[in-house]
Amino acid sequence: MAPRAIYYDTETTGVKADKDRIIEIAFYDATLQKKYCTFIDPKMPIPPESSQISGITDAMVRGAPAFHEVIDAMLEFCSGDAYLIAHNNDAFDFFFLQEEFKRTERQLPEYKYIDTLKWARRYRPDLPKHSLQYLREVYQVGERTAHRALDDVMVLFEIFTHMIGDLPIMTAYELLYSRSFLIRYMPFGKYKGKPLEEIPKHYLKWLMESGALDKQGNQDLKASLAKIT
Helix, strand or coil, X not given: CCCEEXXXXXXXXXXXXXXXXXXXXXXXXXXXXXXXXXXXXXXXXXXXXXXXXXXXXXXXXXXXXXXXXXXXXHHHHCCCCEEEXXXXXXXXXXXXXXXXXXXXXXXXXXXXXXXXXHHHHHHCCCCCCCCHHHHHXXXXXXXXXXXXXXXXXXXXXXXXHHHHCCCCHHHHHHHHCCCCCCCCECCCCCCCCCEHHHCCHHHHHHHHHHCHHHCCCCHXXXXXXHCCC
């Protein structure tokens, strides 16, 4: 079977993958046009602030399967040569999947992942923001319920389709994670959007030495800065 683009999203009890849990997960197979979505019982209370964001309450996940009970269905849905695509995957969704698999002592397959937030920051540096909701407005994608897994997945599918056009998913992956890519504009911080060459040298040196660039997803920026500092 040819490589498949599978868009996915998680809703969670919080933002710390080692402590918080997934409460909803959704997938959309753009090749086969199939969907899979389920609530997950996190076996812990959902904090009110998390419910405010996702709209998911303790009552909604009561009686839902635990994560270990949905693994087989998830693996079957994402079988074969799958590219898993999520917004902020490299800093959020991937780590939650990884931790949930660890808890069940199961092996997370070595999927190829595409982080669409990273793609947007790299190839649309002209935009002041790169959140899913902002990109939805930019690409005039119809409004759905924000911060619910399947709705966000379908919005992401439409947005990323606009962003890459007819580019094969394998090529998009190679472009995003190519080691030869140089970032030209600062993607975050007080100099966000400014050409790297125009940022004060002392600030760039501080970034390089402080460890701020050792976080997941900052390898390209670190390599780019190394060439100009």
